[in-house]
Amino acid sequence: CLFDLHEMKYLWKTDKKDLAMLLATFIATLTLGIEEGIAIGVLLSLVMVIYNSTKPHSTELGRLGESKNFRNVNRYKEAKTEEEILVFRFDSELYFANVEHFRSSIDALVDQKGENLKLVVLDASAINSVDSTGVHALEELIKDLGEQGVELYFAGAIGPVRDKLKVAGITDGLSITNFYFDVASAIEAYKSEEKPDREFSPLQTNV
Incomplete structure (x- = not known):
């Protein structure tokens, strides 16, 4: 059956965008044919x-x-x-299509904090990859925050992401103390009176 009322009710509750695509595909199939309808459904899914x-x-x-x-x-x-x-947590890979959203989102929160802000912790646990545009965005973020007297710490960054930052040279101005297992560790280190020497070591063996 091409039109499942039970599935429609389920999509109405869980994801109205999927419901809209289902209806569009159904209408296209009725008016244009099965192959054309399926093609339109696939195209809408990709979009x-x-x-x-x-x-x-x-x-x-x-x-x-x-x-x-x-x-x-x-x-x-x-x-x-x-x-x-x-x-700040970003729940996606960081690449050319979403770097503007990344910057605008974090910049808005930085502005809300105002002059009292001293540290930004980027929870990178959900960032599974970073492309060259994403690397440049992080470089600009570090630079812009630094000009405001604000440090940037990374928390939970996975090995491949840390390696990408190392290879790209983004970590040259940072140190091992900018990377932590989790958010709690980053904040604890920031508040600690005794901070480790800011000497950088290979990221692969870092965390």
């Missing part, structure tokens, strides 16, 4: 994938109580933030 990748989810994170857990401040009202620290 949606590209669109979603250009504006992925991102958010400010806050600490839950005294724990080491950080969550979306818009979902967890009890999540606490600090004036001088911004924790």
